[in-house]
Amino acid sequence: MPSPGECLARILDEGRYCASRTLGEAGAAELHLHAMERFVALEPTIPPFRGSMNRALFSYGPPVLALYQALMHDLGVDREPALGLAEEMLQAFVRKQLTRRPLLNAAMRVVFRLKPARSLLMRSLRKEEPDGFRFEEASDPGALWAFDVRECALVRFARRHGAPEIVPMICRVDDLVAKELHGLELRRTGTLGTGAERCDFRYVDVRK
Structure with missing residues (x-):
C-alpha cells in the first residue's frame, strides 16, 4: 500500500481529468499545488502507527482531507461540489489500482x-x-x-x-x-x- 503522500500524488495524477473537466486546466494545476501544500501542513498530525494494517487502512485519510481543504479554502469551491470532485478523483485512483493488481x-x-x-x-x-x-x-x-x-x-x-x-x-x-x-x-x-x-x-x- 502506498504511503499517504504517495496516495495523494497518485490521486492527483489519476484524477487530473476529473479536475480539468470541472476546474479547467489552470484550476487543476492550482489544485495540485495547493493540495500538496495542504498535505505538508497535515503530515505532522498523522498518527505514527506501528502496524502495517492500521497504516494501510488510514492511508486515504490525509490525502483526501488535503484535497478537500485545497478545493474549499484555496480554490473557493463550495462544500458539496468539493466533496463530489474529491470523491471522483479518489475513485479514479482506486479503479486504476484495482486494474493493476x-x-x-x-x-x-x-x-x-x-x-x-x-x-x-x-x-x-x-x-x-x-x-x-x-x-x-x-x-x-x-x-x-x-x-x-x-x-x-x-x-x-x-x-x-x-x-x-x-x-x-x-x-x-x-x-x-x-x-x-x-x-x-x-x-x-x-x-x-x-x-x-x-x-x-x-x-x-x-x-x-
Whole structure:
C-alpha cells in the first residue's frame, strides 16, 4: 500500500481529468499545488502507527482531507461540489489500482474463502494500538466472514480537522474493492463515518 503522500500524488495524477473537466486546466494545476501544500501542513498530525494494517487502512485519510481543504479554502469551491470532485478523483485512483493488481485480487478471493486465512487476517486486524482501528469478530450465520469496526482512526482524524464529512467517501472505497471479489458481496447497514454505532462488514458468498 502506498504511503499517504504517495496516495495523494497518485490521486492527483489519476484524477487530473476529473479536475480539468470541472476546474479547467489552470484550476487543476492550482489544485495540485495547493493540495500538496495542504498535505505538508497535515503530515505532522498523522498518527505514527506501528502496524502495517492500521497504516494501510488510514492511508486515504490525509490525502483526501488535503484535497478537500485545497478545493474549499484555496480554490473557493463550495462544500458539496468539493466533496463530489474529491470523491471522483479518489475513485479514479482506486479503479486504476484495482486494474493493476489482478493477482492480488485473485489472492484476496482465496483468502476470504479459506477459514484459516480469514482467522489469520482477523488476528492482524485485532492488534490494537493508540488512535488505531478497533475490530471485533461478529457472528452471522448468513455471512462467510463477519466483523465489526468499533473505533475508526479516519473518523477521529477527520473530526480533529473539522471535516468529518470526508469519511463516507472513503467508506465507499470498500464497495469498489468488494466488486473485485467475484462471487462475494459486501453487505453493510451502516458505518461509523456515516453516524452508525459500528461498521458491520458482512461478506456473503453469492455464487450459485
